[in-house]
Amino acid sequence: MSTSTDKLTQGNGPSHAKHRSGQYVLGYLLSLVLTAISFALALTHAMHVAPLMIVMTILAGFQIVVQLFFFMHVTEGDGPPYHSLALILGLIFTFAIALMSVWIMGFGSQVS
Amino acid sequence: MPAALKQFTDTYLMWNEGYLIWISDILIALTSIGIVATLTYFKKWKWLWKEWLTSVDHKRIGIMYLIAALLMMFRGGADAMLLRTQLASPNSHFLTAEHYDQIFTTHGTIMILFMAMPMIFAMFNIVVPLQIGARDVAFPYLNAISFWLFFFGAMLFNISFVFGGSPDAGWVSYPPLTELGFDKGPGENFYLLSLQISGIGSIATGINFLATILKMRAPGMKLMRMPLFTWSVVAASIVIIFAFPALTIALALLMLDRIVGTHFFTMLHGGDPMMFVNLFWIWGHPEVYIVVLPAFGVFSEVVATFARKRIFGYTSMVASLLLISVISYFVWAHHFFTMGAGADVNTFFAVASMMVAIPTGVKVFNWLFTMFRGRISFELPMLWTLAFVPNFIIGGATGVMLAVAPADYQYHNSYFLIAHFHQVLIAGPVFGLIAGMYFWWPKMFGFKLDEKIGRIAFWLFNIGFYVCFMPQYALGFKGMQRRMYTYPAGMGWHTLNLISTIGAYIMGLGFLFIVVQIVYSIKYGERDLTGDPWNGRTLEWSLPSPAPHYNFAVIPTVTDRDMLWVMKQEGREGELRRINPDAIADIHMPKNSGRPFLMGLAFFVAGFGFVFNWYVLAVIGLVGVALTMILRAFEWDDEYHILAEEVREVEAALGRL
Structure with missing residues (x-):
């Protein structure tokens, strides 16, 4: 097999060594915190609807960035x-x- | 009968609803017994599990998709026969209004999601790795998961007919009709959950094939050297990846409305039912391009092969495929012009919708120019392709008529619309995929489908098509609306409806002839010993039929578009058909796994639990899903090597050394 399984065999090998588990934990925590903030804002009615929407959209944007960098390794490849x-x-x-x-x-x- | 038992059979088995249910129960029981008995008698259970259910081989998965799609075509077609029988005469009482609603809902949902989608995935799986010179897809394990999610999603949807009740709110399932207050039954839950489950599989397939094509092409196969079918898969995969999430969201929100009591699509508490319509069509319109683009790819391959000419305007073919996939995102509001979003919105979407006709027209002209002065031979795939052209042109022209927003207020939801979308969806995906099935059948199974029976099927299906759908345009103009379960006499609709029904029966007969053709050809079909029955142009025809499970003993190096054809012209196709034994190395392959099947089963159990709000069952299913994922995460030993010696033996037995 070419690319895909070649990478699988190197599961513990050099190309994946740089993904320390710490990176995943950090990313996981960040995404949880971002989710918690949006839920808290919505449930406590902390703001008026219009600014709340804007804040939530920005938080969602951060969430995308976190996913892309910590889990999908967008800068690598x-x-x-x-x-x-x-x-x-x-x-x-x-x-x-x-x-x-x-x-x-x-x-x-x-x-x- | 004890009261409790009677209540169970009435509530869940619907035995009080009449003979259609009883017949289905009996047929399902007989079929199941037949399958189990046959497998047991021939001692094939182990074979079934080891060779098929656990397979991660793209060719096997493709064949399973194809079988499932043909079975679903039968189910959806049987629904269509029932609908047309009901409408054949005025004041008919063959079906009740409730049954009619259920049957048109299952007809639409099955034909789009459980027939057209698996049919294109069958073609993706069978053809793409062979065309690009790869040994499998990028993620074979994920590919198996995709198939089993589709399969169990389809099972969940189909079982609703005999257990709990079918969905009955149309394949679009608009709220507020589908909110709990108006539609209590489990049918709607069946719809939501089965689409959700198979939708996960569809997204995964889109990702899988985009990755496969971008990353796993044979050396030298630049993007602009790829066969056009592969290009059409690129375009369709892009659309799948970006469109399906909208459906996932729409279904999930509606499910929350029904199960948790939120108010996304209710009229109360700030909800808006039209938002579902909007989300549904953000997916729904790209979806029809998802199913038609691969058909365009098939036509491109078939036309070039049977006209014995290089495809005319390759670059413009690629450009128009990609253009269609992008424009497809900017037309969705034409499905609800009559919502009243305003002249500005309707104008934008009307113009965008008409623009689709431009790249599509480019493709049609390119196919015609490819045939021009070609040495055309009229074998089955080419016949269906030729029939597609005039058919799709009429469908496209009526589509442009529908795209005119002010005129759409007249056509909206009338039989004119019904005739239009059946015409584009049958001429496009159905003709295309049947052409593709005939074209690549020898590659899948090693024999051709019988030409003579195929021609009878072709003519029946084609003539039946026009007899069935042309009257419906007129019915639309005469004011007949879609989803009417009956109509009074004296509307002037009877004759046209009767003709339409006769056409539907002729199409059904055509389908039966395809079944007969397949059964006959298994025994008597012409064997394909060369691996190249059609004098093909692309890499898959350089392999024996059926291809060995590692596909290419040695990955070929590509220097041209239509690689095999170019080599034939230069008299050196032997380079692809005679393998140098020394060039064969160990081949690295993924191991089979039973987990994708079990994961699909777990999803089925979870879905079933949610349908009836049996949360214990739902949790059991979800735990099963989690377990299969965790077990996969800790699996390291999931691949093996086919030794070079073994490959040499297989190739020698095929006479290729």
Whole structure:
């Protein structure tokens, strides 16, 4: 087998040695803390709706960054940087879908 | 009968609902007994487990997808027959309104999610690694998980027919109808959970094949040297990866509404049912491109092979595939123009929807130009491809009509729409995947499907198609709406409906002929001894049929597009068919594992528990899922080597040394 299983065999080998378990624990804790903050803000009604939405969106953005760096090793890898292309495409789709959904669903404010 | 037993049979087995249920029960029981008895009699249980259920071989998984897809096509087709029988005459009482609702719901859901999706995954699995010169997909174990999640998701959905009751709110399952207040039954839960489970598998397949194609191509196969089917898989995988999460979210939120009592899609407490519609179609529209893009890929391979010409406009074919996959994200609101989002929104989405016709038109012209002055031979795959062209053009043209937002207020949810989407979905994915099935069948099984019976099936299915769906355009203009379970006499709809029903029966007959063809060909089909029955152009045809399970004894080096064809022109295709024994090295392969099957089973148990709110069962299932994941995490010894000597023996037996 080529790439995929070659990497599997090196499970304990050189290419994976740099992923210390500490890194995963840190990432895990960070993601838990970020989740806890958003839940706490929502449950305690700490702010008005509009600023709350903005804060939650920013926290969600941090969450993505944590996932990408601590678990998906976005900065590593060899060969052509397909993943950067995929990330850019993903960002475009995400923003397009989110903003256009706001645009489409904004009709409620006119109707009701 | 004791009262408790009667209550059980009425609530869960629905024996009070009439003979359709009884017939299904009997057929299911007989089929199950038949399968168990056959396997036991021929002592095949161990073989089934070792060779198939635990397999991580992409070719085996592909074949299992194909079998499942054909079975689901039968189920969905049987639903269609029932619907058309009901509509054949006015004031019909063949089905009640409730049963009609359930049957059109299961027909739609099964055809899209449990027939079209596994059919394209069958093609992905069988073809892609062979076309790009790889020995398996990037993540073989994940591939097996994908299959078993799909399989058990489909089982969970299908079992609703005889246990608990089918979903009945349409394949789109819009709230507020699907909220608990209006739809108590377990049917809707079956829908939500089975789609969720198979959806996980679909996302994993998208990731798997994108990684496979980007990372595991044979040396020298640059992106622009890839066969067009592989390109279509790239495009479809991109769409799968970015579209399916929207469905996951929509279903999860609706499930929370139903199970936990949240208010995402209710009219109370700030919820908005139209938000579900919005989320559903963010996935739903890309989904139809997910199923049609691989069909486009199949047509590209078939046209080039049977016209004996290099495909016309390769670069524009690739560009249009990718363009379709990107535009597919910007058209979803055309499914609910009539919501009243305003002229600006509708205009944007109308124009975006019409734009899809441009890259699609480019593809159609490229196929036609490829055939132009080609030496065309009319074998089964080519027949279906030729039939696709006029069919899809009509479907595309009516699609542009529907995309005109003001006019859509007239067509919306009428039989005009029904005729349109059946036309594009049958001409595209169904014709495409049947063409692909005929084309790669010899590669899968080592024999061709019988040409004569296939032609009968082809003509029946095609003529039946037009007889069935052309009248429905007219019915739409005459005001007939979709999802009506019956209609009064004197509306002027009877004749057209009757014709449409006759067409549906002819299509059903066509499908039966395909079944007969497969059964007949197993025994009498022409054996494919060369591995290249169609005078093919790409790497998979340089292998024997069926391919050995390591695929390539020596990974070929690619220097051209249509590698095999170029080598044939230069008279050196022997280089691919005669292996130098010294070049064979040990081959590294993944080990089979029973865990993906067990994980699917655990998901099934968990899903079943959630459907009936039996939380103990649900927790047991989820624990099973967690266990299989933990066991996998601690598994180190999951691969082995096929020794070079063994490979040489296999290749020698195939006469390739």
